[in-house]
């Protein structure tokens with residue numbers, strides 16, 4: 050099986066994000082593999098290690114810079130990496146991003162697709178599901194248990210008040226949630242091996258798309274501006290002995306905040 | 310026209326319908342047209358009657374035994390022709406686990422844009438702007454639709470729910486021709502906890518590493534039970550194995566916005582704040598006055614949670630009784 054893992058380049062979750070003139074300022078920010086995508090890579094590697102003829106591919110859509118992140122994802126043990134490199138990537142909405150990824154997937158071929166439940170920059174949680182629709186595949190999102198037997202995928206996902214068990218044939222798209230597995234760290238051996246493994250950089254043209262398909266032109270939505278979070282009025286610290294603080298808190302909740 | 314996708318579970322239409330309605334009213338006023346809603350599932354008559362009284366012109370039912378246990382793929386399949394053919398300019402749904410999943414598939418089918426997990430509806434003249442958190446709440450995006458159907462999911466508990474005004478929506482049925490979908494629900498495993506679900510709770514009592522061990526949840530459980538609250542947790546305690554992941558609040562857990570969020574022994578890491586900072590009132594109980602949670606808190610108590618929480622529970626009991 051060709052197992053393709055979609056991997057997005059995102060700012061480190063600890064990064065300080067600042068907004069300047071309505072835009073996100075990314076200077077000094079470290080870029081990493083989107084944390085949820087690591088669960089997908091881990092699951093793909095587990096399938097491969099369980100035996101059989103399998104290859105694990107990394108697919109990233111981003112600017113040239115994203116090559117590094119694609120390689121860090123490969124360093125977990127993937128066989129091949131693909132980057133669709135285009136300057137328009139940051140301006141693509143979820144629809145356009147999915148369109149690019151679907152086109153690239155058609156180009157490289159796939160038997161199974163893993164991705165993250167959401168990217169920790171746009172927090173949009175759409176791309177994987179959209180890719181499934183564009184490729185006419187089944188999907189299960191926010192999955193925390195995965196099993197593959199006889200060409201059938203059986204997964205579990207958290208729903209309100211319980212778990213849902215879903216089954217579907219491969220190929221399909223699984224969007225991964227924490228709890229699915231414990232992603233490994235890159236080993237020195239695998240880090241060294243990346244440079245020897247095939248790494249392909251596609252242009253839009255290579256996957257049959259043009260500049261009109263992507264960026265602001267190809268998107269249904271656009272971010273007109275970013276804003277920093279509203280500064281909250283500083284809270285009030287209630288001091289005193291436990292009995293007094295408890296009483297004062299309840300009074301505040303009733304009379305000031307009026308929530309009880 | 311504006312369409313609201315109504316969510317239901319265990320025979321109850323969710324409150325998110327009323328929340329979507331308040332935003333739908335604004336959209337209908339500016340964009341023109343009626344407000345409609347759609348319910349999808351099987352044996353929907355009882356559920357439909359729960360919508361009587363809301364200011365919705367027409368309620369469409371996609372009712373089929375085929376949809377009893379349907380994946381969102383199948384539900385989107387059922388909805389897409391209707392949404393496409395219905396002259397709907399805008400479609401609103403809940404940013405719940407179900408709503409996010411369904412709308413992503415539906416938006417891809419239309420195809421159209423989708424603004425996920427919005428916390429505010431703004432206007433730029435007569436152009437709606439959907440305001441939503443990004444980078445785990447470290448920034449907010451103003452999302453505008455350039456063309457096509459406007460589709461958005463709204464974060465539960467954030468928009469004021471619209472009140473019932475006494476009208477009864479007209480009812481219509483939409484026939485569903487089962488297409489061929491790949492995914493199929495085999496089973497739904499419910500855990501009977503007796504407690505409210507986190508994402509729906511009005512009050513949440515959450516514990517962090519300050520709880521010191523799994524054996525100490527009792528003090529938080531008692532406060533939660535006194536208040537009819539849900540039980541939340543930080544990632545640190547989930548990773549330590551003191552509580553299940555389904556209780557985790559934050560970037561890699563659930564996003565919640567209750568009326569009151571009690572953060573007990575939680576330091577207030579950015580990833581935790583990402584999941585709860587839209588709560589109306591945040592109460593922090595922490596013995597370290599420097600803990601970052603106090604910056605996010607509406608009310609803070611600097612003290613030992615093992616002393617403060619039980620007293621708080623007793624005080625609440627006297628007013629609840």
Ligand SMILES: Cc1cc2nc3c(=O)[nH]c(=O)nc-3n(C[C@H](O)[C@H](O)[C@H](O)COP(=O)(O)OP(=O)(O)OC[C@H]3O[C@@H](n4cnc5c(N)ncnc54)[C@H](O)[C@@H]3O)c2cc1C
Pocket residue numbers: 062084516517518519520542543544545546557558559560561562563573574575576577578579580581584594595596597600612613614615
């Ligand atoms: C990619 C990524 C995703 C993450 N996602 C999440 C997420 O979804 N949710 C999440 O919560 N975290 C998440 N984290 C982890 C987060 O960074 C913090 O490590 C975590 O939230 C800390 O949990 P805590 O506040 O319980 O523990 P700590 O930071 O150890 O804080 C414990 C607090 O308890 C206080 N305390 C100790 N004893 C007492 C006492 N007797 N009485 C009162 N207070 C006491 C201490 O003063 C301290 O402030 C994520 C991290 C990463 C890198």
Ligand SMILES: Nc1ncnc2c1ncn2[C@@H]1O[C@H](COP(=O)(O)O)[C@@H](O)[C@H]1O
Pocket residue numbers: 055056057058083085086108109110111138143146150163164165166167168169171172173174175176177
């Ligand atoms: N530019 C991209 N390149 C590769 N994968 C992506 C890209 N954008 C999104 N994805 C995948 O889709 C998932 C969901 O992203 P999002 O819908 O943006 O929250 C991510 O976790 C990735 O697996």
